Amino acid sequence: KNQVEQSPQSLIILEGKNCTLQCNYTVSPFSNLRWYKQDTGRGPVSLTIMTFSENTKSNGRYTATLDADTKQSSLHITASQLSDSASYICVVSVMNRDDKIIFGKGTRLHILP
Amino acid sequence: EPEVTQTPSHQVTQMGQEVILRCVPISNHLYFYWYRQILGQKVEFLVSFYNNEISEKSEIFDDQFSVERPDGSNFTLKIRSTKLEDSAMYFCASSGNTIYFGEGSWLTVV
Numbered sequence: 445k446n447q448v449e450q451s452p453q454s455l456i457i458l459e460g461k462n463c464t465l466q467c468n469y470t471v472s473p474f475s476n477l478r479w480y481k482q483d484t485g486r487g488p489v490s491l492t493i494m495t496f497s498e499n500t501k502s503n504g505r506y507t508a509t510l511d512a513d514t515k516q517s518s519l520h521i522t523a524s525q526l527s528d529s530a531s532y533i534c535v536v537s538v539m540n541r542d543d544k545i546i547f548g549k550g551t552r553l554h555i556l557p
Numbered sequence: 558e559p560e561v562t563q564t565p566s567h568q569v570t571q572m573g574q575e576v577i578l579r580c581v582p583i584s585n586h587l588y589f590y591w592y593r594q595i596l597g598q599k600v601e602f603l604v605s606f607y608n609n610e611i612s613e614k615s616e617i618f619d620d621q622f623s624v625e626r627p628d629g630s631n632f633t634l635k636i637r638s639t640k641l642e643d644s645a646m647y648f649c650a651s652s653g654n655t656i657y658f659g660e661g662s663w664l665t666v667v
Contacts, residue, residue, distance in 0.1 A: 478656070487561075487648050487658035488600065533600065535656075544613065545590075545656065549599040 446471040448536050448548035456554045461524055465551045467517040467534030475539040479508050479519045482531045482550065491519070491532075521553075529555045559583045563649050563659035570666055573638050578662045580632045580649030586657075589632045590650040591624060593617070594661075600648065606632065639666045 448469045457463050469477070476495045480488035492501040492508040494517070500509045505522045521528055531550040538544035562581045570576050582589050591603040604614040604624055611624065623635045632651075636643055646661040 480658075482600075485646070485661070485663075487660045490655055490657070493655055544605075545602065547592075547600045547602070 446536075446538065446544075446546050448534055448546045450532075450534050450548040450551050452551060453549070454552040454554070456556060457524055459524055459526055459555050459557050463521050463524060463553065465519045465521075465532050465534075465553070467519070467548055469515050469517070469534070469536045469546070469548075471515075471536040471538055471546050473539040474512065474515075475537040475541075477508075477510055477517050478535045478537075479506070479517075480533040480535060482533055484530070488533055488535075524555050526555050526557060529553060559657060561649055561651055561657050561659035563647075563662050565662055566660065567663045568665070570639055570664070572641060572666055576636045576639055576643075576664060578634045578636075578647050578649070578664070580634070580659055581630055582632055582649065582651030583653070583657055584630070586651035586653045588612075588652045589626070590652070590656070591634045592648040592650065592658075593645040594648065595645045603634070603647075636664075639664075641666050 451466045478493045479491045482488040491506050494501050494510045496512050507520045510517045531552050533550040534548040536546045564579045589606040592600050594600045602615050604618045605612045625633050644666045648661045649659040650656050
């Protein structure tokens, strides 16, 4: 069964600290993996997208990694800011099925001043 | 930055009423989607639409729901005879290489 599991479910860190969010998936055949940031009450916004051949992708203070062998991805946030408080959602697409997209439940990140 | 736009942003409706949520996808995208997110829960897939027909739908997308692309630009989700449990944020999305989401339509059924 195609699944995307994220951990931790929620995370609280102090402003300025780094953190890493995890995503494990069992989607097959794999096409790409995206990380989204979703502010409360808003639509998800794309942070990174990685295909099978990409190991890492950065977007400012956000760095995503992908290990296609172990089917794991991480999102590392450097020097966190209060505005990073949001849900971070891992989304995996099935190859040749652009309509087949599997969402993780998300990690709720709280940044404290 | 391309945008998916949704209207209305908020709607309150009485149980049993019909609701139409509207979306304008990004113009050169071919795939369109509706998702919903009940407060505090994960984003749930409802339906995907390609080449003017439904390509996949979830078990949530029962006969109460329908989608339409009436004029080649708008993409609508109709919910017939709304129930209390239909209260959620409904997101429209469209995709080319990347999926773009709209800001959502808050639906409250009372």
